[in-house]
Amino acid sequence: MSTKTILVTGASGLLGSNFSLGAISRGFSVVAQCNDLHLNFPGTPCHVGDLTDISYASELIDKIKPAWVVHLAALTNVDWCEGHLEATHRVNAMIAGRLAALAYGVGSRFVYMSTDAVFAGDSATGYREEELPRPVNVYARSKLAGEKDVLQSHPEALVVRSNIYGWNLQNKTSLSEWILGKLAGGETVFGFTDCVFAPLLVNDLSNLIMDAMQANLHGLYHIATADACSKYEFARLIAKEFGYSGDLIRPVLMANMRLDAPRPRNTYLRADKLVDALRCRLPLMAEGIRRFRELRENGWVQQLKKCGGQP
Numbered sequence: 585m586s587t588k589t590i591l592v593t594g595a596s597g598l599l600g601s602n603f604s605l606g607a608i609s610r611g612f613s614v615v616a617q618c619n620d621l622h623l624n625f626p627g628t629p630c631h632v633g634d635l636t637d638i639s640y641a642s643e644l645i646d647k648i649k650p651a652w653v654v655h656l657a658a659l660t661n662v663d664w665c666e667g668h669l670e671a672t673h674r675v676n677a678m679i680a681g682r683l684a685a686l687a688y689g690v691g692s693r694f695v696y697m698s699t700d701a702v703f704a705g706d707s708a709t710g711y712r713e714e715e716l717p718r719p720v721n722v723y724a725r726s727k728l729a730g731e732k733d734v735l736q737s738h739p740e741a742l743v744v745r746s747n748i749y750g751w752n753l754q755n756k757t758s759l760s761e762w763i764l765g766k767l768a769g770g771e772t773v774f775g776f777t778d779c780v781f782a783p784l785l786v787n788d789l790s791n792l793i794m795d796a797m798q799a800n801l802h803g804l805y806h807i808a809t810a811d812a813c814s815k816y817e818f819a820r821l822i823a824k825e826f827g828y829s830g831d832l833i834r835p836v837l838m839a840n841m842r843l844d845a846p847r848p849r850n851t852y853l854r855a856d857k858l859v860d861a862l863r864c865r866l867p868l869m870a871e872g873i874r875r876f877r878e879l880r881e882n883g884w885v886q887q888l889k890k891c892g893g894q895p
């Protein structure tokens with residue numbers, strides 16, 4: 585086992601693809617794992633398969649015996665999850681716990697990615713790790729169950745709660761890409777003013793996760809921006825950074841929307857525990873959004889898409 589090999593599950597996903605490319609550029613040896621796309625990250629093997637097939641997952645971890653398993657595969661469509669309780673729990677909780685146990689068995693460290701949505705969203709000051717989670721939908725309950733299963737199965741696991749945006753390798757749209765797409769088409773963007781969060785650019789989050797891994801942190805950590813804002817303000821920051829008129833962004837209340845899954849309102853995470861442990865500085869929202877634009881200008885999006893087999 586190389587001390588620097590990381591097995592990344594969900595490597596075709598928003599976080600997984602950016603994490604994998606970022607880890608390669610930091611000198612880690614990455615083994616990518618995903619459901620059905622054959623990925624071609626530079627110099628990186630890719631294993632394709634369904635992680636709910638536990639013998640496949642077991643053989644994979646046993647064969648690679650990586651220094652780290654960074655488990656980013658999950659079912660993430662919150663409205664779909666609301667109608668598919670069993671499948672959601674199987675992938676987001678049961679598989680996470682099984683993988684953590686398998687990793688522990690071969691001496692691999694483990695990272696599990698969780699969400700700010702484990703909280704009810706009724707805090708005005710943001711949530712720290714010691715606060716009681718109270719998830720309000722199926723997706724968030726499955727992620728919280730995953731946290732518990734992972735920490736029970738692997739005493740040295742690192743569990744990260746966050747919220748993310750960035751560039752996708754696949755033809756999917758993150759919140760930031762959706763906002764940009766609307767603005768580019770001259771369409772109005774309706775932004776929630778009653779929903780406050782502290783999302784990180786996936787590339788900033790990836791770097792902080794790797795810093796935490798290298799510092800041997802384990803247990804539960806929140807990772808977020810230093811400041812928080814409403815989804816309405818987030819959309820306005822994106823418009824400003826990309827040179828679109830802020831008039832295209834209109835305020836609306838999430839409370840007035842009909843969504844399949846209930847959503848928590850304020851899920852602003854406080855990441856002081858991470859700052860103390862790493863002695864690091866958290867990015868501000870506007871800094872992340874500036875880097876989001878710079879990544880497109882510097883060819884990062886093309887590089888990502890190529891790894892997914894797109895021209």
Ligand SMILES: NC(=O)c1ccc[n+]([C@@H]2O[C@H](COP(=O)([O-])OP(=O)(O)OC[C@H]3O[C@@H](n4cnc5c(N)ncnc54)[C@H](OP(=O)(O)O)[C@@H]3O)[C@@H](O)[C@H]2O)c1
Binds near residue numbers: 634
């Ligand atoms: N997106 C957010 O805003 C957000 C916020 C907080 C936390 N998170 C957490 O962050 C992590 C990454 O999220 P993301 O947005 O990057 O997710 P994503 O883009 O939806 O990617 C999820 C990945 O999981 C894979 N996957 C799903 N089921 C699988 C299975 N049975 N076997 C193998 N692979 C499977 C998917 O592969 P296919 O595409 O091939 O099916 C995909 O590569 C997740 O744990 C998520 O819960 C996300």
